[in-house]
Amino acid sequence: xxxxxxxxxxxxxxxxxxxxxxxxxxxxxxxxxxxxxxxxxxxxxxxxxxxxxxxxxxxxxxxxxxxxxxxxxxxxxxxxxxxxxxxxxxxxxxxxxxxxxxxxxxxxxxxxxxxxxxxxxxxxxxxxxxxxxxxxxxxxxxxxxxxxxxxxxxxxxxxxxxxxxxxxxxxxxxxxxxxxxxxxxxxxxxxxxxxxxxxxxxxxxxxxxxxxxxxxxxxxxxxxxxxxxxxxxxxxxxxxxxxxxxxxxxxxxxxxxxxxxxxxxxxxxxxxxxxxxxxxxxxxxx
Amino acid sequence: xxxxxxxxxxxxxxxxxxxxxxxxxxxxxxxxxxxxxxxxxxxxxxxxxxxxxxxxxxxxxxxxxxxxxxxxxxxxxxxxxxxxxxxxxxxxxxxxxxxxxxxxxxxxxxxxxxxxxxxxxxxxxxxxxxxxxxxxxxxxxxxxxxxxxxxxxxxxxxxxxxxxxxxxxxxxxxxxxxxxxxxxxxxxxxxxxxxxxxxxxxxxxxxxxxxxxxxxxxxxxxxxxxxxxxxxxxxxxxxxxxxxxxxxxxxxxxxxxxxxxxxxxxxxxxxxxxxxxxxxxxxxxxxxxxxxxxxxxx
Numbered sequence: 001x002x003x004x005x006x007x008x009x010x011x012x013x014x015x016x017x018x019x020x021x022x023x024x025x026x027x028x029x030x031x032x033x034x035x036x037x038x039x040x041x042x043x044x045x046x047x048x049x050x051x052x053x054x055x056x057x058x059x060x061x062x063x064x065x066x067x068x069x070x071x072x073x074x075x076x077x078x079x080x081x082x083x084x085x086x087x088x089x090x091x092x093x094x095x096x097x098x099x100x101x102x103x104x105x106x107x108x109x110x111x112x113x114x115x116x117x118x119x120x121x122x123x124x125x126x127x128x129x130x131x132x133x134x135x136x137x138x139x140x141x142x143x144x145x146x147x148x149x150x151x152x153x154x155x156x157x158x159x160x161x162x163x164x165x166x167x168x169x170x171x172x173x174x175x176x177x178x179x180x181x182x183x184x185x186x187x188x189x190x191x192x193x194x195x196x197x198x199x200x201x202x203x204x205x206x207x208x209x210x211x212x213x214x215x216x217x218x219x220x221x222x223x224x225x226x227x228x229x230x231x232x233x234x235x236x237x238x239x240x241x242x243x244x245x246x247x248x249x250x251x252x253x254x255x256x257x258x259x260x261x262x263x264x265x266x267x268x269x270x271x272x273x274x275x276x277x278x279x280x281x282x283x284x285x286x
Numbered sequence: 287x288x289x290x291x292x293x294x295x296x297x298x299x300x301x302x303x304x305x306x307x308x309x310x311x312x313x314x315x316x317x318x319x320x321x322x323x324x325x326x327x328x329x330x331x332x333x334x335x336x337x338x339x340x341x342x343x344x345x346x347x348x349x350x351x352x353x354x355x356x357x358x359x360x361x362x363x364x365x366x367x368x369x370x371x372x373x374x375x376x377x378x379x380x381x382x383x384x385x386x387x388x389x390x391x392x393x394x395x396x397x398x399x400x401x402x403x404x405x406x407x408x409x410x411x412x413x414x415x416x417x418x419x420x421x422x423x424x425x426x427x428x429x430x431x432x433x434x435x436x437x438x439x440x441x442x443x444x445x446x447x448x449x450x451x452x453x454x455x456x457x458x459x460x461x462x463x464x465x466x467x468x469x470x471x472x473x474x475x476x477x478x479x480x481x482x483x484x485x486x487x488x489x490x491x492x493x494x495x496x497x498x499x500x501x502x503x504x505x506x507x508x509x510x511x512x513x514x515x516x517x518x519x520x521x522x523x524x525x526x527x528x529x530x531x532x533x534x535x536x537x538x539x540x541x542x543x544x545x546x547x548x549x550x551x552x553x554x555x556x557x558x559x560x561x562x563x564x565x566x567x568x569x570x571x572x573x574x575x576x577x578x579x580x581x582x583x584x
Contacts, residue, residue, distance in 0.1 A: 008470050008473070015475075016472065019374050019377055019378040019382060020382070020383075022371055022374040023374065023375040023379065025371065026371050026446075027391055027394050027395070030397060030398040033401065033405075033406070034397070036413075037405070084308050087308075088308055091305060091306025095302060104310060105307060105310055107565075107566065108310040109309045110566075111561065111562055111565050112312060112313055114493070114562075114564060115500070115558060115561050116501070116557050116561060117500065117501075119500070119557050119558055121537070122319075122533060122537070122551060122554040123315075123316045123319050123554075126322070126323050127319050131319075147312050147316075150308070150309065179295070201400075205400070208400070208401070208403075208404070208405075209402070210503045211502040211503055211530070214537070214538060237402050238404075240404050240405065244407075244412075245411075245507060259405050259408055263405060266400060267397065267400070
């Protein structure tokens, strides 16, 4: 009896250490990737690298057009995805009856989230670039990216709306507010931090994606800033792809520098989003 | 004034309702556009060609088998990595780790989920692939295995977060009951908690598969892109090419409306259907589980 419980204890100890090691093996490479790019990318960063235009077949100069391009694309994506995504989330959380149609909406959202990014690229090419004749442009790319971003924004926003206690709605309606007034004045402000987190996480994904913009926006080399939504533009993720695979004799420093700028762009969005979330959780009054 | 409010209100309600259905509209539009551009391929290329094992578009060889095989072998490899590590980490974070370790580690896994795939592909080319080439003495480091390892890493955050939610949702009373009759914590994890969270864990794996099979940039950068039909597990060590990488690499160079263009959209249809099946299966598991829980609780 005693030896069997001893054995079971040993077994547990072994199992726990195994899982601990596996988790660390998962975490360490992630930290490694970030630190590695930080260390090798930092020497490339200079005023000229950030704010300069690429020169000498992109082997010299800076990456300003790619940074600006990614910034515009992220803004454009937000312009379409935020109103539609928040609207859809309000519908699902506040209006939708529990029926077949609503279940179909939920399945559609799950499927949107699962469609491979390159298929979004194909769709954007077929619909926005060719059929609607927007050409390879910021407009076509933003629309493509915004549909890809929608499921993230909808599901996180819905969660935020649903976490507002039912009592808030009951009280507001009982003092004579309409449904929309309740949503606008009571529920949306309460859910705002959660919504912001979802929106930023969605946009983070859009900013880092390459495949959807391959055939809808991205210019291989365009050393000027876009002047209208119908212009093509360079973008950071695509630029990193180009200089690491398509340009022979590319200085490694510039590659790491570009990777670092992209990583900082994306990770700072991630950190802002998670900070908003944890602050709101700490301050929550209910 | 009241009238104004009502009109305003009904306008907004209309907007909200139409955005509510937007997801269905977009999925439908994506499918329709893929069909419109992809189906002509079946008329223009005969089926025997499509199901052959030679992909060489310049000479009109449009065999899809090597591309499908490439996607499958890489996804299989990725799952063999992502499932043990993903589920293992989820169990550790949810059942074993002290609270502060969990709070410290979860953001890291979320960060991995947010790393742009092109950055992982870039590091894969510069670090992982030369490392594997030397370690395994291969002629090239750009192999299916390299892709599998990176895709495993990309699928892990999905697996961890969904599986951890599922484990978290198992009522504490299950664990207490098991511990009370003398089981160790380890036995409780394997015989009570994990089986109770089974369907959520299955969903996690399915979503991980979906994430891996749809990944594009990383595999395009590290797998060597040779359209050779993999025939066995040994082919993990040679270059392959996936469906996603083929679309990404070739769509930029084809004339719109050409046979090649339509075939690339046909591959898009295949990918769309795979993700549809994976995701509907995953969500069906969740729905069934919810129903069963409601039955038990009522």
